[in-house]
Amino acid sequence: MAMRKKKKGSSLLLIIVAMLMVLTSACSSNPKSGISLKNKQLSIALQSDATTLLANTDVNSATDVQIRNIYDPLIKRDAKTGEFKPWLATKWKSVNPNTWEFSLRKGVKFQNGQPFNAEAVKGSVDYILDKANKSAYLSRWAAIKEVKVVNDYTVQIITSTPYPTFLHRIADDLLVMEPDYLKKVGLKKAAVAPIGTGPYKLKEWKRNQYLNLTANNQYWAGKPKVKKVEFRYIPEFSSRMASFLNGEIDLFDNVPVDSVKQVKESSTGKIEQVKSARVDYLALNTFSNGPMKNQKVRQAINYAVDVPSLLRTQLNGYGVQITGSLAKNNQDYVATKGYTYDSKKAISLLKEAGYDPQKMTLTLDTPTGRYPMDKQVSQAIAAQLGKIGIKVNVHVNEWGAHLAKITQHRAGDMFFLGWGPSYEGQTTIQNLFTKNAPYSGFYDPKVESAINKAIPLFKESERKKAFGKVEQMLVDKAAWVPLWQQENIYAVNNSLNFTPRTDETLQIFDMSWK
Incomplete structure (x- = not known):
């Protein structure tokens, strides 16, 4: 009798433990995959690959949307209004119509441990201006005459003529590269193995298939909430849609208007939209x-x-x-x-x-x-x-x-x-x-x-x-x-916190799992 009571109590205890395990799993996992959302890889489908991972080279949006997670700009834009926000530059001013001065953030490091400073800003601008680099941004930056390093954390950019919209070029074009790294490994190597100050580091890039990034836990603005990211290249919309509905990807844009209803009615995702x-x-x-x-x-x-x-x-x-x-x-x-x-x-x-x-x-x-x-x-x-x-x-x-x-x-x-x-x-x-x-x-x-x-x-x-x-x-x-x-129009995994931006960038640092 005593042994039977003990056995019954043990069974009850096992049932309770099992139920707790199920509840814990349900609260912390992706219901479809069973993977903990904390460690879930974010998969984003793009129509095409980046042409290069070197910053300040290609104006193609497919390139820009990926590398902005590896490199940082001096100035960012507000997600909704598009207004300027300090980033690597903490403040700026027009000294005169031909001179802009930027005060830089202290304590920032590149992903290889080197410090971010005014020399890095000068090197990144000089890269655009060097015709040998064939930067597609050169025509936009043709009015730049000189970059002066005032001190480690102050830089001036001087134009040959008044340039009233220069801050737009800073916000929309310029990403900061590590100048010593470029000199050491050369542009060809840096184009496939980039080093920036951004929230994500390169893990693997397989041309025309995927780009895998991993969180930079030493990022100056804090540890990214999403730890692993994959940009997957899927040219055909029907394939992107099927992958999304199957839970293989979590986010893609340019959803055709005749497919909006299908996304909304699916168990997988939701629609987010913004006027660009x-x-x-x-x-x-x-x-x-x-x-x-x-x-x-x-x-x-x-x-x-x-x-x-x-x-x-x-x-x-x-x-x-x-x-x-x-x-x-x-x-x-x-x-x-x-x-x-x-x-x-x-x-x-x-x-x-x-x-x-x-x-x-x-x-x-x-x-x-x-x-x-x-x-x-x-x-x-x-x-x-x-x-x-x-x-x-x-x-x-x-x-x-x-x-x-x-x-x-x-x-x-x-x-x-x-x-x-x-x-x-x-x-x-x-x-x-x-x-x-x-x-x-x-x-x-x-x-x-x-x-x-x-x-x-x-x-x-x-x-x-x-x-x-x-x-x-x-x-x-x-x-x-x-x-x-x-x-x-974006198709978005129900478990992803994502706000579409008027500038169309996909800034993963601002995203998180629910």
């Missing part, structure tokens, strides 16, 4: 030897494309129509008088230009999956132009190939592209409407002259007025078919 400072547009390519060199043809295309219809039918209203070249949250935005849909006017202008629309054939280059419904929008534009008789051949490109076509001036008569996020006019207008800018699809000497006159204006009201004049010139000359200010 990015604009999407149809470039009318004057670098192509075709009819787009004729202003009346470009104007006709603007009249023939029904943007409100595209926004309604292709994007389900996820976006804000623009009539000019800037997003409405850009500080230099001014309202412009754009084009309304008028197919008869389009045909009339084509005939005035000497073209019979029934005999016209144009090409349209588009990426697929890089921007919301980009391929579908391009095909819908082709169909709209078909209504007035123009045959349009749509060429669907892999993202890297699409960019190469544009930068090498091999794109067709038209191409679909997005630009941003941009918070001031120069970043967009100088980079997309000047002769030698890498992503430009339009050049007119009068427009470029007006741009060059606007850039150095230091007084904000005068500057905005000058850029407003340029914006209307671009509309009148029909440089683009402006489409919309982009709504960024």
Whole structure:
């Protein structure tokens, strides 16, 4: 009898222990995988790989979104407003219109233990300015004359002309590299084995497959809450979606509007969205030897494309129509008088230009999956132009190939592209409407002259007025078919604390598991 009572008590105790173990597991684990959320790897799907892990080299957003977790900027942006926040620089001031001074944060170390100081800032800026490095940022930094190290924690950057928007270049472009490391190992090695001051360190990079990062627990701003990160490259949306619904990835952006409901109704995730400072547009390519060199043809295309219809039918209203070249949250935005849909006017202008629309054939280059419904929008534009008789051949490109076509001036008569996020006019207008800018699809000497006159204006009201004049010139000359200010839509694991940012960066240091 005594032994039977002891056995019964032992069984009860085992049952209680087992129940406690289950409850503990349920509270601290991912229900789908059983992995403790504290140690769970965050998997983020991107459409394409980074071209390099070397900072200050490539303006491609796929590169930037990854390396900003390895390197730090001097100035960050607020997630919602886009306003400047101190980071590696604690404060800054304009000493005079040609000189900016930055006070640097003390006690910061690079991931190899070397101290962050003014020499590191100078080395990173000098890297951009050295033409041998072929930095895609050089055209934006061409006005920089000299970087002076005042002391270990004070640096001055001197411009050849007044540069009123220079803080935007500091916030959006510059990431700080370790200069002695670059000299020691060389640029080729540093491009695959980066050293920054950021919250994450490189673990492994397998080209066109994944980039694995691990937390930098000595990070100056504190230990990252997410300990392991994988950027996984999945070009096709259907594969990204399947991986998300299966719990293999936890986050991806550019969810097509026709898939939002599926994510919301899944047991896996939720939708987060934010209005970006990015604009999407149809470039009318004057670098192509075709009819787009004729202003009346470009104007006709603007009249023939029904943007409100595209926004309604292709994007389900996820976006804000623009009539000019800037997003409405850009500080230099001014309202412009754009084009309304008028197919008869389009045909009339084509005939005035000497073209019979029934005999016209144009090409349209588009990426697929890089921007919301980009391929579908391009095909819908082709169909709209078909209504007035123009045959349009749509060429669907892999993202890297699409960019190469544009930068090498091999794109067709038209191409679909997005630009941003941009918070001031120069970043967009100088980079997309000047002769030698890498992503430009339009050049007119009068427009470029007006741009060059606007850039150095230091007084904000005068500057905005000058850029407003340029914006209307671009509309009148029909440089683009402006489409919309982009709504960024993310699929997010239910267990992930994530707030989308207007600057579109994925700053993992700000994320955590629930």
